[in-house]
Amino acid sequence: MYHRQGLASPFLTVFVVAIVCLVITPSRAADTRQKMPVERPNILFIVADDMAYTDIGAFGGGDIQTPTLDTLADEGIRFSRFYAGAQCSTTRAMLMTGVDNHRAGLGTTVGAYSQPAANQLGKPGYEGELRSDVITLSTILQNAGYYNVMVGKWHLGASKDNKPSSRGFDQTFAMQQNSDHFDDQLGSFGFGHRDYWRNGEIVEKLPKGFFSSRNFTTEFIKYLDQRDKAKPFFGYLAYTAPHYPLQAPEDIIDKYQGHYDAGYDDLRSKRIKGLQASGLINKEAKHSLFRSDVRAWNTLSDKEKQRSARSMEIYAAMVDDMDQNISRVLAYLKSKNLYHNTLIIFLSDNGAEAASAQRGHAPALLPKARNLDNSLENMGRRGSVVLYSHTWAAAGNGIFREYKFSGAEGGVRVPAVISWPAGGLAPRINHGVTSVLDIMPTVLELARVEHPTQTHANAVYQAPIGKSLVHVLMNDTDSIRSESEYLGFEFWGGRGVVAGDWKLTGLYDQDTETMQAWQLFNLATDPGEQRDLAKEQPVVMKQMLSYWQDYVTNNGVILAEPNVPALRKPQKTFLESTVK
Template identity: 25%
Template sequence: MVTQKRSHPASSENRDPLQTTGINRRGLLLGGSLIAASAVATTAFPNAGYAELKEYPPGTTFPGRIGRTIDESQPAWPAPIVAKPGSPNVLFIVLDDTGFGQLGCYGSPINTPNINRLAEGGLLYTNMHTTALCSPTRSCILTGRNHHSNAMACITEGSTGYPGSNGLIPFENGFLSEMLVGQGYSTFAVGKWHLTPAEQISAAGPYNRWPLGRGFERYYGFLSGDTSQYYPDLVYDNRQVEPPKTPEEGYHLTPDLVDKAIGFIADTKQLAPEKPFFLYLATGAQHAPHQVPKEWADKYKGKFDDGWDAYREKVFAKQKELGVIPQNTVLSRHDPDVQDWGQLPADERKLYARMMEVFAGFLEHTDHHIGRLVDFLEQMGELDNTLIMLISDNGASAEGGPHGSVNENKFFNNVPDDLQQNLQALDELGGPKYFNHYAWGWTFAGDTPFKRWKRETFRGGVSDAFLVHWPKGIEPKGGVRTQFAHAIDMVPTVLEALEISPPKDIRGVTQSPIEGVSFAHTFNDAAAASKHDTQYFEMFAHRAIYHDGWRAVCPFPGDSFAEAKASFGELTLTEDKLRELDAKGWELYNLTEDPAETNNLAETHRAKLIEMIALWYVEAGRYDVLPLDSRGTARFADPRPQLTKERDTYVYYPGTQSVPENVAVKVLNRAHTISADVDVPSEGAEGVLICHGGNTGGYTLFVKDGKLHYVHNYVSAEEFDIASTESIPTGKLTLRYEFEPTGKPDLAHGKGTPGKGRLFANETLIGQGELPVTIPLLIGLGGGLSVGRNPGSPVSELYTPPFAFTGKIFKVTVDVSGKSTQSAEEQHKAAAMAAMKRQ
């Protein structure tokens, strides 16, 4: 474990961005002496004995002369890879779970002045599409190939053993980073990754599908689908690091990521000013947890008290005023799954309004720090020649459920939220204590004017915000573009703008054809026709097809959960059901006349519908879409190749930190023992021996005030503390916790196995207690397994992290050989639920 350390000014907003690297503006401090930057850039050394430096393309014939001695020889050097003079920088900014109607420039009342500025100085696209889910879309953004071609039918945790869904993005589908690094670009990735198989993100690797294995030269961010904004699981290049500050010291992930992005750029531009960069910045905001300093959320006090329907009406009117949607657009209906705001009790309205205030503050906060990056580029004189593309990876998220949550871990463990508990959290929503997500009434409002949301292929799930800013390459300013486009079109557009041909091979691997098409021709021609005529969509068996202005959609299980009499969760598509859907489940929309998909023409235009259905199957065959898989949690539990087989005994050593849940020992709902071999000095010791999770749920074994404690944090609803009745001995000894199940789990109702816990010092029983309920499915959203300290949010309120153990730990052994109380099916389901949050 390597811990990142650096000093931070009190406010990152006002610092000189060039100082984030520690490099002097006027030169480089090398060996204690200041060397002028111009001297460092000098390539001619007249006293070296050579009249001229001769270079040649790598891989070609050596053009110099080789004699028997140096006097009879003439040197020549393989030329370094240098980008074409004047090549633009490229910046991708990827927002998470941001709906079509949530940015200011798309009609939202949420203040996003910096994103608006990019739209005003560039082009705002109103017909961009994604896949409806994060990892699949991100794979399209970076490769220019469809998500099934990238084996990304789902997030990596939901991979299945088929070519279009195994979660292993083929190396023949090169990333833009791999293409540009071969053209002399510096390449940086910052923020959310979520493109590596979940089984491969631990310290055991392999690392070839981490960012540095896919063409990025530097990386700082988190590898999974979400993380706490205050206690993130951070990776720097190929090693795990800790945040540079604590929440109490003002830490938040977004400014940290932007600081790092600025530093990466500054490092390169100060040393090689002519070298262009490609920066992929994916902050992870606006994904849950919706966390932001209170003053940002407070800016929106009272702004959403009139509810989600009122929000939709106001945004819809503003969108027409801005020209974001055609004047003939009809606002989609009130969603049957969403409560009537006017019928809600006052307490619920108060809670839901505050949840939206926090989300709005979170988005404005994100915009502010994007603005810092843009200001930095402008200060450096690089903004005009930086091709910026900003996109959301899918529509707004409904994963908060119908009522929202102050601890999303309850949802993933089937534990119902309690309104009174949620109301008690009002003053602290957005802070480090809660892992909150708004109610899906705000989801449907956030996708105005469209219906539905993330995970579904109606336009609410796949039509997303997108803008392009490049003053040097785009003449119009503040224009709107209506051409159909898809995330797979970003790579070919960049390559055309840079005048670069797609490479035939990358690192010896022959490359597949890029499947997207460039829209660069629309930059300076608003009337240009789209070159993207046909595009399929599929997510969790929810299907759609676009062709020449028409769209056919086959929703599964139906237009809403209420109408389909289904729940948000496990849905099974059988062969009989598929035949029924293909016969009468498809809907047809003419987008020219009906952009928001409100008038289903399936009955009146049957021939057109049959043509569209057939076209969907043609595309499905071409891009490895089949088999259709509607499963939610069940698919996440499918067996997958592992580095090692499951075992009865797991041994961890001091320094082990944040082992991801999918590769950590699984102790839920089964008998187990945790044994820590330690050396306690004569004056005693305290601190964490082993912990897993955070303040959203988990367990921790620790010593405090001389007593041994085991705390089980049941999804932050209750802490069960088993403490020793006497102080632990000093010297070398084994401290042990044993869990004996006394009943069966009730997974459907959010209750894990009850049991009896016992504490031992060597073989002496020193404490015991009952655990009436335990976490059923997911340890926690707050962190992985760690030994010797609690690095993130505290698993227990009985200590303040990191609460490092002050004695010596030799090893911690976890034995799970006791007979499990879970069936194999239940264990699969538990593993599946752990993956649900990684979207």
């Protein structure tokens, strides 16, 4: 996802950066270390699944009750320009390995509707699971004496060697990908079967009354309570809320009844105003327009309005319920005197999901469900498959364009918060370009642990390519990247590059299955990506395109044929040149 322009080799990049850190800036590094607590911190990752940018009150919301996340944001650092992947597994791959998802093996994801294209099959980086030449953060921390716990969605491979129990976690209760949120273990569209694993072994039956967010939290706290008290812990709590099917427990499902009767037009207006007031974006910034396929709320029939509003009510209940369960975890940490020295990192894995009965995979998959009851009375309850559609997703993303799977801001810019009481973080908003790739280097530095590539000249693993945020956390700098350092991303043809305020975007049209022409935007004034400057800024456009080509070469990106004639010719990528 990231590469420094001008250095021919990723290995040279690592070497040069290491020399710069050791020779040029020893006093700065020493000053930073003096600010850090002597005791190694506990580490807690909390990841939401498909949560929209403005769902949290601290990120412009307010219609959903999220007091726990709001408090974390108020006491820590909110990142206004934090980039993840455009889809679940891409983000999780980068979070856990510190390398671009293509290099980690998740150039595409797995499943009947997401197999690699013909020209991607068998290519390094398109295995659909973590590669053997990437080492997970959990493995490194485990080797360094941490007690590690993982609960929730894994999505990085279901083979024996790729389950979380084989990737550095001491205790796990996990699943490969999404399921019905109750104990049915049905797939997300109401059919099939999803396995849960406890420490790598299949769980035969879920407990009665199971609901994902609540039981994940119970399992997580139980595992933390079993820890070796002499060790710091690393906890990875990966909720499947609010990913579809939208479902909620009986005691909360009706909490937001009537709250969204004014419709998604009204909600989007409120979210945009909240986002502008939050300080996260420029108040004068342009925002995206509704897509042409979003019908105005006042053109819907009463029945359509009722069902649509109900889907958003259930979604809100899921986010609310997740926030309450995060509160349970934090309360536990406080009761055990662990909270003060726990580095907490919260993020969503991508932008809002826009699936509906009319677009995406849903039209082909929903008819396969048996005994489906999507009546108004049963929406959000057992046996229903509710999707809140691109209409509410657009409202949730507020100012930003497009949704999950897209390289536009609405697909890859996500809410992210870091809190660490013992670290003395000054509560604030950070506007620097940051990435999920930066998490591993940050955690390793704070935990005083080196990556194997730093300690072994002939390490078999790929080195992390993100940048440590420690100087940002310590308030030594506002940005870890210069204007000439870029982030690149691609998934299913949705692609883009960010460098400073500039954004190069190439969207993939799911309806026509074609890649659209490149567009250039200035995110400082146009975060909604509305004014294409490709022709007005030819010099910038040329530079951004060179960044894209650099990203493709260094990360083994292969765009699916037949849409990209320029990439049909076989080329030796970074991965192919390093794999024995």
